[in-house]
Amino acid sequence: MFISLTIIIVTFIIAYIVIPPLKKKGEKKTIVVFSLILTIGAVLNIAIGLKKNIPSPLDFITFIFTPIRNFLLSLLQ
Template sequence: MIKMWTIAAILLAAAAIAILEIPSLMKKRQYKEFVIVCCLLMLGTFLSIAQSLHMKLPNPLDFITFVFQPFSKFILALLQ
C-alpha cells in the first residue's frame, strides 16, 4: 500500500515539473530542449519508481572502475 502512494507521489511530481517546464519550451519553440527535458524527466521518473520498488539498479561507479582499472594496473606496474 505504501509503495502505491510513493509511486503516485513520484508521478505527481513528474507531472508538476512537466506542467511547469513544457509550455514555456513550446512557446519559445525550443524543440531540442523539449526533447531533452522529456527524456531526462522520463528517465528520472523511471529510476525513481524502480528505486522505490527496491529494484537492483546499476551503480555508475562500477562501470567507471571497469573501464579505468586496466589503466590503473598499467600505471602501477610502470611505477614499481
C-alpha cells in the same frame, strides 16, 4: 505502488509547468532534452522506490580503469 504513483503525478505536474512556456518560445530541442532527462529521473526514482538495485556510476568507472591501472602498475614494477 503508492510511491510510484506519487512520482508519476509529480513528474506530470513538473512537465505541465515547464513545457508550455517552452512551446510558446518554440524550443523544440529543449523540450525533447527536458523530457528525456525528466523521464530518466522519474524511472530511476520509481526503481529506488521499489527497492531495486541501481548500480552507481562509480562502478562503471572502476570497471574501465582497473585494467588500465593494473597495466600501468605492471609497467612501473
